[in-house]
Structure formats: C-alpha cells, structure tokens
Amino acid sequence: xxxxxxxxxxxxxxxxxxxxxxIEGLPREILMQILDTAESFAGVTEREVKKVPLLRGKSVxxxxxxxxxxxxxxxxxxxxxxxxxxxxxxxxxSSQSKGESLLDTVANLxxxxxxxxxxxxxxxxxxxxxxxxxxxxxxxxxxxDGRHAHPTQGLLDLYTIRHYKKDFARLxxxxxxxxxxxxxxxxxxxGLTTLGAPEVRVIGPQTLLPARVxxxxxxxxxxxxxxxxxxxxxxxxxxxxERMNGALLPSAQEFFxxxxxxxxxxxxxxxxxxxxxxxxxxxxVEIDSSVADGPHSVILxxxxxxxxxxxxxxxxxxxx
Amino acid sequence: xxxxxDAEVLLPRLAAELxxxxxxxxxxxxxxxxxxxxxxxxxxxxxLKEPLGLMDIAFYRDxxxxxxxxxxxxxxxxxxxxxxxxxxxxxxxxxxxRTVRAAMNELFDYGRPKSIALVILADRGGRQLPIAAQYCxxxxxxxxxxxxxxxxxxxxxxxxxxxxxx
Amino acid sequence: xxxxxxxxxxxxxxSGRDEIGDVFVSDGKISATKEKTDRTIDAKGLVVAPGLxxxxxxxxxxxxxxxxxxxxxMDAAVAGxxxxxxxxxxxxxxxxxxxxxxxxxxxxxxxxxARVYPIGALTVKLAGxxxxxxxxxxxxxxxxxxxxxxxxADTQVLWRAMQYAATFGxxxxxxxxxxxLARGGVAHDGEVATRLGLxxxxxxxxxxxxxxxxxxxxxxxxxxxVCRLSTALAVEMIRAAKKEGLPVSCDVGIHxxxxxxxxxxxxxxxxxxxxxxxxxxDREALAAGLADGTIDCAVSDHTPVDEDQKQMPFAExxxxxxxxxxxxxxxxxxxAARKLPxxxxxxxxxxxxxxxxxxxxxRIEPGAPADLVLFDPGxxxxxxxxxxxxxGRNTPFLGYxxxxxxxxxxxxxxxxxxx
Numbered sequence: 015x016x017x018x019x020x021x022x023x024x025x026x027x028x029x030x031x032x033x034x035x036x037i038e039g040l041p042r043e044i045l046m047q048i049l050d051t052a053e054s055f056a057g058v059t060e061r062e063v064k065k066v067p068l069l070r071g072k073s074v075x076x077x078x079x080x081x082x083x084x085x086x087x088x089x090x091x092x093x094x095x096x097x098x099x100x101x102x103x104x105x106x107x108s109s110q111s112k113g114e115s116l117l118d119t120v121a122n123l124x125x126x127x128x129x130x131x132x133x134x135x136x137x138x139x140x141x142x143x144x145x146x147x148x149x150x151x152x153x154x155x156x157x158x159d160g161r162h163a164h165p166t167q168g169l170l171d172l173y174t175i176r177h178y179k180k181d182f183a184r185l186x187x188x189x190x191x192x193x194x195x196x197x198x199x200x201x202x203x204x205g206l207t208t209l210g211a212p213e214v215r216v217i218g219p220q221t222l223l224p225a226r227v228x229x230x231x232x233x234x235x236x237x238x239x240x241x242x243x244x245x246x247x248x249x250x251x252x253x254x255x256e257r258m259n260g261a262l263l264p265s266a267q268e269f270f271x272x273x274x275x276x277x278x279x280x281x282x283x284x285x286x287x288x289x290x291x292x293x294x295x296x297x298x299v300e301i302d303s304s305v306a307d308g309p310h311s312v313i314l315x316x317x318x319x320x321x322x323x324x325x326x327x328x329x330x331x332x333x334x
Numbered sequence: 335x336x337x338x339x340d341a342e343v344l345l346p347r348l349a350a351e352l353x354x355x356x357x358x359x360x361x362x363x364x365x366x367x368x369x370x371x372x373x374x375x376x377x378x379x380x381x382l383k384e385p386l387g388l389m390d391i392a393f394y395r396d397x398x399x400x401x402x403x404x405x406x407x408x409x410x411x412x413x414x415x416x417x418x419x420x421x422x423x424x425x426x427x428x429x430x431x432r433t434v435r436a437a438m439n440e441l442f443d444y445g446r447p448k449s450i451a452l453v454i455l456a457d458r459g460g461r462q463l464p465i466a467a468q469y470c471x472x473x474x475x476x477x478x479x480x481x482x483x484x485x486x487x488x489x490x491x492x493x494x495x496x497x498x499x500x
Numbered sequence: 501x502x503x504x505x506x507x508x509x510x511x512x513x514x515s516g517r518d519e520i521g522d523v524f525v526s527d528g529k530i531s532a533t534k535e536k537t538d539r540t541i542d543a544k545g546l547v548v549a550p551g552l553x554x555x556x557x558x559x560x561x562x563x564x565x566x567x568x569x570x571x572x573x574m575d576a577a578v579a580g581x582x583x584x585x586x587x588x589x590x591x592x593x594x595x596x597x598x599x600x601x602x603x604x605x606x607x608x609x610x611x612x613x614a615r616v617y618p619i620g621a622l623t624v625k626l627a628g629x630x631x632x633x634x635x636x637x638x639x640x641x642x643x644x645x646x647x648x649x650x651x652x653a654d655t656q657v658l659w660r661a662m663q664y665a666a667t668f669g670x671x672x673x674x675x676x677x678x679x680x681l682a683r684g685g686v687a688h689d690g691e692v693a694t695r696l697g698l699x700x701x702x703x704x705x706x707x708x709x710x711x712x713x714x715x716x717x718x719x720x721x722x723x724x725x726v727c728r729l730s731t732a733l734a735v736e737m738i739r740a741a742k743k744e745g746l747p748v749s750c751d752v753g754i755h756x757x758x759x760x761x762x763x764x765x766x767x768x769x770x771x772x773x774x775x776x777x778x779x780x781x782d783r784e785a786l787a788a789g790l791a792d793g794t795i796d797c798a799v800s801d802h803t804p805v806d807e808d809q810k811q812m813p814f815a816e817x818x819x820x821x822x823x824x825x826x827x828x829x830x831x832x833x834x835x836a837a838r839k840l841p842x843x844x845x846x847x848x849x850x851x852x853x854x855x856x857x858x859x860x861x862x863r864i865e866p867g868a869p870a871d872l873v874l875f876d877p878g879x880x881x882x883x884x885x886x887x888x889x890x891x892g893r894n895t896p897f898l899g900y901x902x903x904x905x906x907x908x909x910x911x912x913x914x915x916x917x918x919x
Contacts, residue, residue, distance in 0.1 A: 023766055030402070038695065047406070050406055050407070051403065051406075051407055053409055054390065054392065054393070054407040054408065054409045054410070055393075056409070057409050057410055057411065058393070058410075061412075061443070061444055062443075062444065062445060063443035063444065065443070066393035066394065066440075066443070067393070067394060067439070068393050068394075068398055068403075115808065115811070115812070116812065116813065117811055135813065137812075137813030137814070137815050137816055138696055138697035138698055138767070138813065138814065138815065139696065139697075139698075139766070139767030139813050139814045139815075140813040142766050142767050143767065143811065143812070143813055159697070159813075160697050160698075160813075160815070161697035162696055162697025162698075163697065197697060200695070200697060224693075224694040224700075225689045225690050225691070225693065225694055225700055225702070226690055226691045226694055227694060229691045229694070229695075230694065230695065329393070329403050330402070330403050332402075333398050333399075333401070333402025333403045334402045
C-alpha cells in the first residue's frame with residue numbers, strides 16, 4: 015500500500031530551511047548555503063567585536079535532555095555572537111511515569127516566547143516530534159538525537175574537509191570505529207554523499223556496524239589497513255566504555271590494536287591526509303596521542319569551525 | 335526619458351575628486367557587490383597606502399526579520415586597522431540609505447574611525463534615513479517600478495543599467 | 501425474533517457460496533425455512549457475510565480502563581462487523597485466574613454485543629516460570645493459552661507448558677520471538693532502522709524461536725497456533741511444517757500485510773508495532789502466504805493506546821495499533837490487490853478463524869449461529885478519530901480513505917449494530 019511521505023519537515027513551503035533536524039533529506043544547495051554562510055561568520059570571530067546584531071531580541075533555548083557541556087557551550091557562544099538571548103535548560107531525562115512529557119516541556123517553553131530550540135535528546139526522532147508541535151515562528155535545531163543524527167557536527171565536519179581539501183569530488187573519506195551507535199557518522203555520511211564524495215568508507219568490526227549499512231552509500235571494511243589505503247580524510251569515532259559491557263567488544267586494548275589510529279596506520283593514507291575526531295577523544299583507545307597532536311590532525315580547528323557553522327545554521331533558520 | 339550616465343565616464347571624474355583629498359590616514363572600503371567593483375577600480379587610481387577593504391552587510395541589514403538571511407553572504411575582509419582612519423566608504427547606487435546605515439554599524443564593530451566619507455556613483459534620491467554622499471558621480475531619476483544597477487561586463491567594463499524591480 | 505435479510509449478495513466462504521438471495525434468522529440461528537418475520541432488513545446492494553471472527557483484540561479490561569473499556573471496544577467490534585473475538589491474556593492482572601476469566605465473560609455477555617473468547621495465560625502472571633491451572637481456566641471459558649507479548653525465555657518451562665497443554669488437548673497460541681535477540685529493539689533490523697538510528701530486532705529473532713517451537717510441537721504433539729508472523733522465512737517454515745503434517749496454524753496482523761518498515765517515515769509512532777513492520781520482501785511474503793492459506797487467518801491485533809503514549813519519541817512510544825473497525829476494509833483491500841474472489845478473502849476472517857477456535861459461527865448455513873455482517877463493499881470512508889468508536893484512535897491509517905462500511909451487524913440473531 016503506497017504511503018505518501020509527509021512533506022519534508024525541515025523545509026517550509028518555499029523550500030527554505032525552517033528546522034535543522036538531519037542532513038539527510040536536505041538538498042545540496044542548502045548544505046552549500048550553510049557552508050558559505052559559515053565562511054562569512056568565520057571572519058566575525060577573528061575581529062575585536064565578535065558579535066553581529068542579527069538575532070538581537072531573539073531567544074535561543076538550549077534544551078538538553080542528554081548532558082553535554084561541549085556542544086551546549088558552542089551553541090551558547092554561537093547564539094551570543096549573533097546577539098541572541100540564551101537560556102540553558104538541562105532537563106534530566108525523566109522516566110515514563112514521572113515528570114513532564116517531552117511535548118509538555120516544549121509547550122511550556124513556547125509560552126515563554128522562544129524563537130529557537132536547540133535540542134539534544136537520547137531518543138532518535140525526538141526533534142521531529144518537537145518540530146511537529148512548535149508554533150510557525152519557532153525553529154528546532156537538532157543538537158543530537160539518539161544514534162540518528164548530529165547535523166551541526168556533520169556540517170562542521172564538511173566545513174573542515176572543504177577548508178583543507180577544497181573539492182569533495184575527488185575525496186576518499188574513511189570513518190572508523192563505532193558506526194552503529196554514532197549519530198556523527200550517519201550525519202557525515204549523508205553530507206558526503208550529498209556533496210558528491212566519490213568514496214566513503216566505514217571501517218570497524220562487524221559488531222559495530224549497523225545492519226545494511228551499505229545502503230547508506232558506503233564501502234565496508236573490517237581491515238583497517240585495507241580501509242585506510244590512499245584516504246584523503248580519516249575520521250575517528252569515539253568508543254564508549256559501555257560497548258565492552260554489551261558484548262560488542264572484548265577490550266579497549268584489542269580494539270586499539272586493530273582499529274586504533276597510530277602513525278604507522280596513518281602512513282597508509284595519502285601523505286597530506288587530515289585526521290578528524292568529533293571529540294572528546296579517548297587517547298590510546300581510538301587514537302594515539304602522537305597522531306592526535308600531530309601535523310595531520312585538524313581536531314582543534316574543528317572546534318573553532320563549529321562555532322561559525324552553528325552561527326550560520328541559527329541565522330538561516332531563524333530568518334525563514 | 336531618463337538619461338543614464340556612462341559609468342566609465344563618471345569613474346575617472348570621481349577618482350580625480352577623491353585624489354585631491356587623500357591623506358596618509360585614508361583607507362577605502364567597497365560594499366559588495368557593486369560598490370566592491372567600483373572600489374576595485376578607484377583604489378589603484380588613488381595611490382592609497384592601505385590595501386582595499388571589502389564589506390558585506392548581510393549580518394547588519396534591518397530587514398532580517400522579514401526577509402531572512404539572503405543567500406551567499408560574501409566575506410567581509412578589512413586588511414587594516416579601522417581605528418583612527420579616514421574611511422572612504424564606496425557603493426554604487428544610493429537610494430534609501432539603509433545599506434549605508436548597516437555598513438556604518440558594521441564598520442564600528444571593527445573599530446572607531448576618525449571619519450567616514452560616502453563615495454557614490456549614482457544617487458537616485460528616495461532617502462528614508464538622514465544619509466548623504468560626500469562624493470557623488472551623478473544624480474539619476476529612476477522611473478516607478480524600476481531599479482538602477484551597476485553591471486560589470488566580461489572585460490571589466492562597468493555600466494549603469496535600469497531594470498524592472500523584483 | 502424472526503428476521504428476513506432480503507436481496508443481499510450472500511457470501512459464505514465455508515461453502516463457497518456467492519449469490520444474491522435471502523437469509524432467514526430465527527431463534528438466534530440461521531433458519532432453513534421461510535417463516536412469518538418480525539422484521540425485514542433490505543440488503544440490496546450489500547454483502548451478507550458471516551460476522552468477522554478476530555483472533556486477537558484487546559479489550560483493555562481488567563486493569564487498563566483508562567485506555568479503553570469493554571463498552572467502547574465492544575461497540576467498536578460490532579461497528580466493524582466483528583461478531584466474535586478472542587482477547588489475549590495481557591490484562592492487568594493477567595488472565596491467569598478462573599475468577600478473572602469468569603468475570604470478563606459475564607461482563608461481555610451482559611453487554612450483549614460480540615462473543616468474547618478469552619485466551620488464558622500460559623504461565624502465572626505471564627512471568628514464564630510456573631504453569632497456570634489450565635484445566636480450571638478452560639472450564640471458566642478459556643479457549644487456548646498464550647503468553648501474549650510476554651517472553652517465555654526458559655525453554656524448559658516452555659516445553660513443560662506445551663506438554664501439559666497437550667495432555668488436555670488445549671491449543672497453545674504463541675508469538676515466535678527470541679527474547680534475547682529482540683532485546684532493546686524497537687524496529688526491524690534493516691535499512692530503515694539504520695537510517696533512523698533505531699535499535700533493531702533482526703528477522704532471525706522470529707525464525708530462531710519458531711524453529712524451537714516447531715521442534716517442541718514434534719516432541720509434545722501440542723497444538724500450536726503461531727501468532728503475528730512477520731518474516732518471509734517464517735512463512736516458509738510454517739509451509740514446511742504443515743506439509744509435514746504438524747498440528748500448526750498461524751495468523752498475521754492485518755497491518756503487516758499492508759505496511760512495511762518504509763512506512764515509519766519520519767518516526768511515525770503509529771507504526772510502532774509488535775512485531776515490528778519489516779521489509780517490503782517480508783510484507784509481500786505475508787500477503788502471499790495469507791492468500792495461499794499458509795497463513796490461516798488475519799487478525800486486527802487491536803490494541804488501544806492513548807494519544808499521550810504515542811506522542812513520544814519512537815522508541816519510547818507504546819507499541820500497538822487500533823484495528824477492530826479497520827479489519828474488514830483492510831481485508832477487502834488486501835483481497836482486491838491480490839485479485840481474490842470475495843469468498844476467499846473473507847474466509848481469512850470468518851470460516852478459517854472459526855475452524856481454529858472450534859466454533860460453529862463463521863458460516864451461513866441453517867443451524868449455524870446467526871452471527872452476520874451486512875456491509876457495502878464500495879462505500880468509501882475516511883479514517884478520522886470521529887469515525888472510530890474505539891477509544892484507541894492510534895492507527896497508521898489515520899487520514900486514509902478505505903472502502904468497506906458495515907451497515908448492520910447481528911449476533912445470535914439480534915441486531916447489535918446499525919449504521
């Protein structure tokens with residue numbers, strides 16, 4: 015029985031971005047618009063007065079159901095650089111029986127004249143539920159939902175790659191580690207395939223790769239040495255300790271031996287390859303310190319670019 | 335019938351007028367896009383010490399709430415200290431004055447200039463703010479429903495043109 | 501009361517009959533002889549069929565009255581043309597005590613709408629540890645024993661339970677799902693779950709468990725009815741088991757015949773179901789299996805859930821869909837898509853479930869109970885909350901237009917619903 019898909023919830027009737035929920039489903043033009051706008055904002059952060067008045071008088075609510083100081087801080091900085099008012103709400107995840115429902119929380123904030131909700135939630139799809147229920151002038155930015163998407167991270171990764179490598183059309187990109195649980199990986203994969211990167215690889219043990227992952231448009235490697243060969247970009251994913259408890263991996267040591275990025279393994283990639291990591295890093299688990307701090311690493315610039323990218327996203331959605 | 339002046343004729347006249355006023359503290363900033371083209375032509379004619387600055391006012395416009403962020407903001411690059419400078423702010427067409435207001439707001443976020451003088455190729459009247467050009471190429475009357483734009487040909491030749499307003 | 505149902509298109513799957521004619525009802529049964537009638541119902545333009553028999557519909561009593569009540573759900577049943585239904589034991593408390601079963605049957609009988617056949621709990625509290633007093637429960641009215649959606653992980657207990665049920669000849673109705681492989685999963689482990697970042701339940705969670713169940717049937721001789729098939733491979737396994745002559749039957753939720761993982765769209769929690777909606781290939785195999793009879797019947801698996809529990813992120817939403825009033829139009833739609841004669845498609849919700857339940861209803865024949873439904877197969881209606889009598893408005897088909905509207909429903913010769 016054919017089912018008509020609802021209208022793409024991220025775009026308004028004019029095809030403009032009104033919410034940023036996922037990189038998947040966004041046309042190439044919108045991704046480029048965000049990257050180009052971020053480029054302009056990069057100049058702002060370098061001068062004396064680091065603010066522009068674009069979002070003056072607007073309120074940005076950081077609604078974080080999952081704790082995160084890093085991401086929340088960068089969103090806060092980005093919003094303030096746009097002259098917006100920022101309110102931080104760390105909502106402890108409530109169990110089913112007690113506490114306000116997600117929609118009740120949003121409705122209450124709505125009553126306080128919010129303009130932008132930046133939402134991080136442990137359940138995939140939560141921002142979509144919120145976006146279905148906010149008022150027309152309210153905008154939702156997904157700061158990470160479950161293992162589904164982290165679009166601003168994906169965008170800053172794309173921005174970083176563009177900054178160092180210029181043209182996506184010639185790149186081989188490898189994403190290494192726990193792809194199964196990674197919203198960062200999913201967002202980056204969608205971004206790279208939309209922008210035309212000809213080869214996107216995922217490298218990891220079978221236990222850490224999702225079912226039918228090749229349907230996302232990637233090549234699967236279980237052997238890291240084979241997977242890293244001639245790569246232009248290597249993206250290392252964070253490995254969480256829980257994976258050992260879930261019978262997905264025996265130990266961090268064995269993981270590091272086969273899937274950790276060392277200088278030796280990096281030598282298999284192109285000589286001018288860049289190394290990225292969404293952070294925070296587990297040194298000695300997924301990445302060796304010598305590589306993390308070495309000349310190929312662009313991990314710190316990623317953080318700086320993150321602010322400009324988030325400024326771009328906020329200023330684009332809030333104006334539509 | 336409105337007579338549109340020839341940009342290539344106005345340009346050297348403006349340059350001559352400006353050259354007489356240049357001091358060691360003078361620096362030039364052109365506003366994207368038309369003002370930038372004009373500034374790129376004027377700058378070498380004036381023998382200025384500082385390189386040319388280019389500005390995009392996208393983040394300072396007063397119509398963001400209504401129009402949102404326009405596509406492709408170019409990057410503002412001001413390769414000199416604004417503090418204490420005599421700025422020549424260059425734009426192609428002066429109309430309501432809102433663009434210049436935004437440019438001045440943005441300029442002050444870079445530092446405090448000693449003075450700002452507005453250099454305009456064509457003034458079409460219709461001011462909505464108390465803004466005036468210190469150097470002006472020509473006054474041009476624009477019929478209702480039309481727009482005055484600066485165009486740049488492939489060979490770099492500049493021309494003022496009328497077109498239907500969007 | 502003597503009723504003449506005049507001039508309708510009589511479709512009786514049990515006999516294959518499909519012709520215009522009259523049906524006489526007298527003393528609660530279908531009558532052979534034409535007698536002086538108290539009432540005549542003009543059935544011109546309508547199909548006259550046996551009332552639908554739904555092998556899985558949750559009435560939410562006892563215990564879940566805030567989700568739905570016996571009254572509202574029985575209203576929904578007859579409005580949907582369902583004249584008999586079997587309700588799973590996952591009430592609160594579960595149907596593991598004869599007293600509870602007795603009370604449920606009395607309440608249902610007093611409402612005088614559809615016939616209710618309770619399914620008893622296979623283990624105490626559905627906890628999968630101790631056997632229930634199946635003989636007592638059967639005496640109180642249970643027609644079979646089940647775990648509903650509760651897992652029975654201890655295979656030794658499962659074996660014993662099937663042996664005990666087989667001793668008395670009681671049928672065992674079980675879902676095939678390996679609790680450990682399904683743990684944490686909320687969607688089919690495949691392309692869509694990967695894209696949406698949802699924890700997946702692999703197809704082999706069903707087939708591994710089904711393999712074990714079939715082995716236990718061979719070992720115990722227990723009569724097994726497998727509930728809610730969801731995978732293509734399971735259909736094949738049942739086909740082979742039937743060929744072998746094992747006493748096995750099975751059903752499929754009507755939603756799974758129409759929908760697949762693709763219908764999750766942007767996290768539509770109305771598509772959060774147990775078992776999950778699987779791939780297009782699985783759906784096609786289920787639709788085909790229902791057509792060729794490998795799958796004996798279709799059920800609604802009616803599960804009212806209040807909207808608050810659905811307006812949650814997908815993984816946190818309560819699973820289940822409301823379906824009593826959609827069973828008929830969805831079966832018609834499936835039959836039409838597969839180009840089946842009406843008698844064949846209706847068999848899957850009348851004569852076939854009657855055979856599995858072991859009841860006399862489900863056919864139009866003199867002497868059979870006068871459980872009938874008169875419906876207009878061509879009447880389209882829009883699935884909107886106002887059009888549903890059930891308290892559960894949670895259906896993936898909200899907003900859809902379906903064909904097939906019930907006009908009159910009779911149970912035991914009395915009119916219990918009239919549009």
